[in-house]
Amino acid sequence: MVEVSTPVRWALRLAAVAYVFFLVAWPVALVVRQTFSNGLDNLIEAFQDPHVVNALELTLMVAFWAVVINTLFGVTISILLVRYEFPGKRLLSALIDVPLSVSPVVVGLALLLVYNGRDGWFGPTLEANGLQVIFDTPGMIMATCFVALPLVIREVVPTLTEVGDDQEQAARSLGANARQTFWRITLPSIKWAVIYGVVLSLARSLGEFGAVKIVSGNVTGRTQTATLMVEAKYQNFQQGTAYATSFLLILVSIACLVVVAVLRPKHP
Amino acid sequence: MSIDVSGVTKTFGDFVALDDVSVSLPTGQLTALLGPSGGGKSTLLRVIAGLETADTGRVTIEGVDATRLPPQKRNVGFVFQHYAVFKHMTVAKNVAFGLEIRKRPKAEIAARVDELLRLVHLSQFSHRLPSQLSGGQRQRMALARALAVEPKVLLLDEPFGALDAKVRKELRDWLRRLHDEVHVTTVFVTHDQEEAMEVADEIVVINDGRVEQVGTPDQLYDEPANDFVMSFLGEVTTLGGVLLRPHDVHISTTPQLAGAAEGTVSRVLRVGFEVRVNVLTDDGEDVLLVLTRTHARQLGIEPGVRVWVTPASGALTVPSMKAAVG
Numbered sequence: 005m006v007e008v009s010t011p012v013r014w015a016l017r018l019a020a021v022a023y024v025f026f027l028v029a030w031p032v033a034l035v036v037r038q039t040f041s042n043g044l045d046n047l048i049e050a051f052q053d054p055h056v057v058n059a060l061e062l063t064l065m066v067a068f069w070a071v072v073i074n075t076l077f078g079v080t081i082s083i084l085l086v087r088y089e090f091p092g093k094r095l096l097s098a099l100i101d102v103p104l105s106v107s108p109v110v111v112g113l114a115l116l117l118v119y120n121g122r123d124g125w126f127g128p129t130l131e132a133n134g135l136q137v138i139f140d141t142p143g144m145i146m147a148t149c150f151v152a153l154p155l156v157i158r159e160v161v162p163t164l165t166e167v168g169d170d171q172e173q174a175a176r177s178l179g180a181n182a183r184q185t186f187w188r189i190t191l192p193s194i195k196w197a198v199i200y201g202v203v204l205s206l207a208r209s210l211g212e213f214g215a216v217k218i219v220s221g222n223v224t225g226r227t228q229t230a231t232l233m234v235e236a237k238y239q240n241f242q243q244g245t246a247y248a249t250s251f252l253l254i255l256v257s258i259a260c261l262v263v264v265a266v267l268r269p270k271h272p
Numbered sequence: 273m274s275i276d277v278s279g280v281t282k283t284f285g286d287f288v289a290l291d292d293v294s295v296s297l298p299t300g301q302l303t304a305l306l307g308p309s310g311g312g313k314s315t316l317l318r319v320i321a322g323l324e325t326a327d328t329g330r331v332t333i334e335g336v337d338a339t340r341l342p343p344q345k346r347n348v349g350f351v352f353q354h355y356a357v358f359k360h361m362t363v364a365k366n367v368a369f370g371l372e373i374r375k376r377p378k379a380e381i382a383a384r385v386d387e388l389l390r391l392v393h394l395s396q397f398s399h400r401l402p403s404q405l406s407g408g409q410r411q412r413m414a415l416a417r418a419l420a421v422e423p424k425v426l427l428l429d430e431p432f433g434a435l436d437a438k439v440r441k442e443l444r445d446w447l448r449r450l451h452d453e454v455h456v457t458t459v460f461v462t463h464d465q466e467e468a469m470e471v472a473d474e475i476v477v478i479n480d481g482r483v484e485q486v487g488t489p490d491q492l493y494d495e496p497a498n499d500f501v502m503s504f505l506g507e508v509t510t511l512g513g514v515l516l517r518p519h520d521v522h523i524s525t526t527p528q529l530a531g532a533a534e535g536t537v538s539r540v541l542r543v544g545f546e547v548r549v550n551v552l553t554d555d556g557e558d559v560l561l562v563l564t565r566t567h568a569r570q571l572g573i574e575p576g577v578r579v580w581v582t583p584a585s586g587a588l589t590v591p592s593m594k595a596a597v598g
């Protein structure tokens with residue numbers, strides 16, 4: 005550690021605290037205060053609005069499936085990337101980071117191009133077979149999966165690399181087949197990375213806005229998620245409901261963080 | 273024959289790690305794979321265990337062709353150089369792993385784990401996690417884990433490599449005793465010739481991906497097949513174009529024996545009860561000798577003294593391939 009004099013240390017602390025306060029704590033606190041400006045009225049009103057309830061349910065459903073799918077694929081792809089050699093591996097690894105750098109709106113547009121029911125590449129075929137992707141739940145889940153794709157993988161890959169394959173080889177030599185090795189050895193050793201990945205994906209999925217807005221069509225009561233609802237209500241001069249919904253979203257995020265903090269074992 | 277390796281070649285890219293290796297390791301014996309670092313010992317062991325597949329050649333274990341069998345079907349216990357303990361399981365769970373995979377009854381597993389932990393002196397640690405054990409304890413746990421499934425063959429990759437000298441010595445003796453008790457065919461890798469000579473019934477010397485010699489410790493020491501084995505198993509020096517052990521050089525201060533090389537003592541170093549003497553012959557060879565202190569004093573060996581050196585009668589000599597070895 006570099007020795008820093010006491011006043012400088014205090015100045016640095018103050019700067020850090022101020023930064024976080026003005027950027028995060030204060031705005032969030034204001035949302036909470038606005039929510040409760042009339043006591044519980046805003047929340048009660050929000051819960052009595054069937055569109056809000058619908059939007060919340062839809063959000064949870066979309067986020068749930070996106071997280072499930074991303075976790076399954078994320079763990080599989082991570083194992084593939086770390087444990088196996090195959091042509092195109094580096095390309096795959098690079099592609100996985102695309103969602104981090106591309107704006108969600110662009111993601112939405114891209115999906116629209118491929119899957120829309122009129123002139124998309126797959127859209128008409130899928131729709132002819134009774135599966136509507138765009139302006140419906142499948143498209144919203146896809147968009148959410150896309151934006152949250154790297155989160156599980158980027159958590160699991162470093163852990164998998166660090167753990168190495170010694171334990172897996174030992175399990176094999178003790179008679180375990182590939183499936184038993186995965187469930188008994190690999191998964192427990194990357195458990196925490198997977199949980200973090202899931203929590204991050206969940207938070208990201210609940211909050212997704214841009215991509216979902218484009219592929220969902222934003223139909224109130226049918227394809228409007230909580231974030232889209234917040235925007236709509238706010239623009240409709242129903243700020244109370246907007247704040248209440250935002251508050252619920254914040255609550256879920258904080259719950260995620262608390263769950264991780266509580267579950268996390270003492271040693272890293 | 274318990275383990276038969278015939279004509280095994282293994283390459284990594286264009287690097288040949290094993291070059292047409294054939295060895296037979298008899299049932300019930302304790303065999304050491306000995307050789308310098310990078311010689312291919314681990315690779316051979318991993319090929320036997322099925323953790324690596326040979327490019328060509330066959331591996332037969334107890335009469336069963338195992339060449340294409342996956343590791344879990346070979347009934348081989350493998351102890352890894354760095355233990356490869358299951359970090360998230362207790363000591364008892366680690367040891368029980370192979371049995372649980374085999375779906376043995378709970379009571380049987382518990383009894384067997386108990387017995388094994390007693391065998392490796394870890395009974396009181398059964399509920400600890402591996403991270404709460406010392407290196408030697410972890411190694412013993414890894415051994416118990418491998419023994420639990422009653423393998424036909426126990427393979428150990430530098431089992432004591434990461435331990436300090438004292439623990440190493442203890443575990444070495446312990447392994448020997450364990451082997452005499454359990455009698456499972458055991459192969460262990462080491463690059464320490466003393467360890468191999470002390471513990472093994474038979475030693476396979478491996479260098480550069482090839483088997484240099486197979487034999488008992490005495491055979492290897494007394495009849496080395498070539499200069500590599502000779503120099504790897506102990507200190508050597510060159511005299512008149514042959515390799516020999518430094519204690520097999522006869523030295524005198526007068527020309528007693530015909531054919532003795534004349535030279536000058538260039539250095540005298542006392543190490544405990546031994547005296548190590550360097551003689552520079554008139555032909556330009558630097559010969560190393562080891563004498564007892566008494567002998568050196570009797571002869572009056574000091575730097576600058578003229579001496580005559582020759583292989584002692586009955587000395588083991590091997591033609592030297594390379595100029596200066598040792």
Ligand SMILES: Nc1ncnc2c1ncn2[C@@H]1O[C@H](COP(=O)(O)OP(=O)(O)OP(=O)(O)O)[C@@H](O)[C@H]1O
Nearest residue numbers: 284287289307308309310311312313314315316463
């Ligand atoms: N997976 C691998 N990929 C490429 N080269 C390898 C691989 N495994 C081993 N090698 C090479 O094969 C050679 C033999 O390796 P091996 O591990 O068998 O040596 P060793 O005799 O066990 O040495 P040490 O005593 O240092 O453990 C080495 O040169 C090593 O670099």
Ligand SMILES: [Mg+2]
Nearest residue numbers: 313314315429
């Ligand atoms: Mg090795």
